[in-house]
Amino acid sequence: MRVLDLDRDMSDVIPTGTTRDSQHLFALMTERTLALAQAGPGRRVLDVASGFGQDARALSKGGAWVVGAEPSSRMLGWARLQSAGLSSPQPAWVQAWSHRLPFADSSFDAVICKGAIDHFDQPEAAIAEMARVARPQGRVVLAIANFESLACRVVRGMDTIREAWLAQPVRRGRRHYDVPADHFTRYEIDLMREQASRFLELERCEGVSLAWGIPAWTRAVERLPAAAAARALQLLSAVARRMPSLADVVLLAGRPRARRASTTSR
Template identity: 60%
Template structure:
């Protein structure tokens, strides 16, 4: 039985006041994911689990024909509200589950799925569907939080030391290295690579940002002068690219592997 909230409203997880490390992470994740689609005039792009639609809108601004597919009425309603005062070509909003996309095989030049696969109850089927609806030679771009990042490892080590050695409680009640209750999957680099390679020929695996959520990191970045925090987060970003297994977010780009089932 599938238990999913069709009125899902994730406005509580959309950051409002951003610290320099959060701003860097969200900006970089968005830029790298959207650039990887190679969206432009004449291209067709599908945004799977489009949420409040900000990426669909950005892709449409680049001139692509964009479809935002999302099961939650409430999220799509918010997307339509955000889009109201925008000018230019709009995305098409479609209601759809990632593991059963309502499109023909090879309908899109590119497909993105950003920050959502850990919410899916059948992510491997979802990747297979994204590969199916993307044309041969097209690109599927998956961006996902890494629960074995440096920040998660440091956070866990600090809590273990506090609890096991000092007998104290964890630094924070919400432990960033534990997947939240609305996540089905706790991703790390080997898992996303394995799941993706069942349906995609992987072209790149890129790490985005490092240190986000590490105990004390955000507060320190917020206190530093802007030029110093900017240098620090960019430097950690370079480390994230160097060691994607320790980065905050992993972006996988691949082209569809065709099987007799998925051939157009």
């Protein structure tokens, strides 16, 4: 039996870190996801797993006609509350699981799914659904955390040296490179490409942010003057963009492949 409401609270899903490298990562991930959606006036956009709806609202503000689809009543309630009373056009909010989107084929010019697919219990069925509801020349954009990023590898290597070679006590709690308890899939770039390309003709694969969460880097960026910190973060992100396998987050964008009857879970 499926749970009816994930009943998440905001601390489960909204990044709480206030370090400069965290702010840079989350801001750039959002900026690039929305840019790749190529939204704008007159375009129809679906945000799958829209959470509390900030991205759907930003797309609406840009003139697109937007639907935010989200299974959690609590998240939807939050999204509706934030939209209430605003005079500008607001997204339509729909309660839905990603593997069973309640929309006709080819309904949207773009479908985005940001920071969420690793939470899905049926990620491939979800991508199939996103491809189904996107127009044949439309675009699906996935933003996914990379658990084989340079940062994950470096921090894992440091822990191995500390624990196995220097016999220091094993650190408690979730580590930077551990998949959170509410994730179903541990993604790295090959798995992302493999799953996405079953349903999408991939047009773009780019990385966002490099070295996020390496303790020495986080501290160094905090100590730099603001302008120098911003430049350093942008420089590393320029590298990440071209080397997505090392990046902290990977963005994949593509057109739906020609329809196949067996691709959905319906």
